[in-house]
Amino acid sequence: MEKLEKYYHQIKNSPVFYGMKDDELQGLLDCFNARIRNFEEGEMIIRQGDRITNIYLILEGAVNIEKDSYWGRRIIITQLSVNDNIALAFVASKNIESNIDAVAAQNTRVLVLSYEKCTSMCQNACTRHKVLINNLFDILSKENIELIQKIENVSQKTIRDKLLTYLSNEARKRKSNSFEIPFNRQDLADYLNIDRSAMSFELSKLQKEGLIKYNKNKFVLSARV
Amino acid sequence: MEKLEKYYHQIKNSPVFYGMKDDELQGLLDCFNARIRNFEEGEMIIRQGDRITNIYLILEGAVNIEKDSYWGRRIIITQLSVNDNIALAFVASKNIESNIDAVAAQNTRVLVLSYEKCTSMCQNACTRHKVLINNLFDILSKENIELIQKIENVSQKTIRDKLLTYLSNEARKRKSNSFEIPFNRQDLADYLNIDRSAMSFELSKLQKEGLIKYNKNKFVLSARV
DNA sequence: ACATTTCCGTTGTTTTTACAACATTATTAA
DNA sequence: TTAATAATGTTGTAAAAACAACGGAAATGT
Numbered sequence: 001m002e003k004l005e006k007y008y009h010q011i012k013n014s015p016v017f018y019g020m021k022d023d024e025l026q027g028l029l030d031c032f033n034a035r036i037r038n039f040e041e042g043e044m045i046i047r048q049g050d051r052i053t054n055i056y057l058i059l060e061g062a063v064n065i066e067k068d069s070y071w072g073r074r075i076i077i078t079q080l081s082v083n084d085n086i087a088l089a090f091v092a093s094k095n096i097e098s099n100i101d102a103v104a105a106q107n108t109r110v111l112v113l114s115y116e117k118c119t120s121m122c123q124n125a126c127t128r129h130k131v132l133i134n135n136l137f138d139i140l141s142k143e144n145i146e147l148i149q150k151i152e153n154v155s156q157k158t159i160r161d162k163l164l165t166y167l168s169n170e171a172r173k174r175k176s177n178s179f180e181i182p183f184n185r186q187d188l189a190d191y192l193n194i195d196r197s198a199m200s201f202e203l204s205k206l207q208k209e210g211l212i213k214y215n216k217n218k219f220v221l222s223a224r225v
Numbered sequence: 226m227e228k229l230e231k232y233y234h235q236i237k238n239s240p241v242f243y244g245m246k247d248d249e250l251q252g253l254l255d256c257f258n259a260r261i262r263n264f265e266e267g268e269m270i271i272r273q274g275d276r277i278t279n280i281y282l283i284l285e286g287a288v289n290i291e292k293d294s295y296w297g298r299r300i301i302i303t304q305l306s307v308n309d310n311i312a313l314a315f316v317a318s319k320n321i322e323s324n325i326d327a328v329a330a331q332n333t334r335v336l337v338l339s340y341e342k343c344t345s346m347c348q349n350a351c352t353r354h355k356v357l358i359n360n361l362f363d364i365l366s367k368e369n370i371e372l373i374q375k376i377e378n379v380s381q382k383t384i385r386d387k388l389l390t391y392l393s394n395e396a397r398k399r400k401s402n403s404f405e406i407p408f409n410r411q412d413l414a415d416y417l418n419i420d421r422s423a424m425s426f427e428l429s430k431l432q433k434e435g436l437i438k439y440n441k442n443k444f445v446l447s448a449r450v
Numbered sequence: 451a452c453a454t455t456t457c458c459g460t461t462g463t464t465t466t467t468a469c470a471a472c473a474t475t476a477t478t479a480a
Numbered sequence: 481t482t483a484a485t486a487a488t489g490t491t492g493t494a495a496a497a498a499c500a501a502c503g504g505a506a507a508t509g510t
Contacts, residue, residue: 067373067380073382077376088366088369089373090366092362092365093366093370099370099373099374100373130355136362137358137361137362138317140317141316141318141365142314143369144313144314144369145318147373148292148324148325151372152292152300152324154380155292155294155418157418157466158467159466161294186488193380194468195467195469196488197469197489198467198468198469200489201489201491383495383496384496384497409457411457420498420499422458422500423498423499425458425459425460429459429460452509453510454508454509455506457507458506459502459503459504459505461500461502461503462500462501463501465499466496467494467495467496467497469494470493471490472489472490473488473490474487474489476486476488477485477486478483478484478485479482479484480481480482480483
């Protein structure tokens, strides 16, 4: 449990516990039976079919939310990183099985909280729970908006439009025309649901036309995009 | 305001107000400055760029959540119907502009609640607000899961796979192999991001092969799907 | 009932994509 | 450093989709 101390500051400032007083947070972490778990790159944190009763807060690393299509193709729904929650939506809907996998995209450290245990104990009555549920509501809202964004990205007709939409949305999010993306080429292709090689080809074309520049995961959008 | 009475029972049993006592609900409706608005088919309820401060609960009709792509194509994110909330995610994230349009898909009656007004008055202190935020959390969770479902639908590679994934997901949701879909052909195409005529062609093919049967919006899936 | 409009299915053509196979460049391990 | 492995880029070909154009059915309005 000593490890928890090391991350206390980060936890306190995470969106989940934002605005909570020290004593409230401390009590909540106890109530939640808070513990830290580590996952190696490629390890499954959540599997399709699981019933999720824990809140997972990413302390270090990154996690891909994926789905294997019926025909074996991999779909990347989104990539989560530090301070994000994994599969929060399934915590609220207790009786719904997860329809996604969560896979560590790097070595990843996660704070695990027994949501069920806490809510059954305090029966939503304590003030700290009120702050918490407000925060969770905010987080889910943002996730919701992100998912809509993703739908926009993958709903473009051509590979070119998918790339341009994705890249300009990223640029807007980071408020800069120069940014790194969290995906390698294959992952980006799985995120945009397109063929990797065809995507590579289109990327070079965009670069030749001067619309974008890139080197590995670092992209720069020209003003014209 | 007399109209409100007519829908009182429905409102009381909607997911937003689920579990609320009569006096709590009555107080909340006052506090919320609840009112009813009607929209004709095709009318815009919410536009991209709007800042949403109201909760919208659909009492009658249906609403398409849409997005016009940069290049003018229409994307249908989802269709909402009775008891659903419109753009709830944007209510929580006050400072984020809506990036979607909400368009009445039929003549539609909506209960409008000034979320902002209510929260500023009771400052989250009243018990009824606690029930409410819990309900909203549940609703957003389900919406979230729905969006992931939609991403799965549109992430299939071929028109055939998109159709089969969509249809079998619908069948699972309704717990029946026989069901009606809320879309006409053009809307379904805009939902799955495919060409209408190509989709029509694939639908007939699926029917010829005996995988599905359909008549207008009524679909029956064969056991093999 | 008739005209008008909207919706749906069909077909042929052009464009785009997936896929496979391979070249080149990074990265890792020995 | 070199060999081995992984990641990315390139090209040609087959498959799939978009698009346009049109015919017929269904719905709507008068």
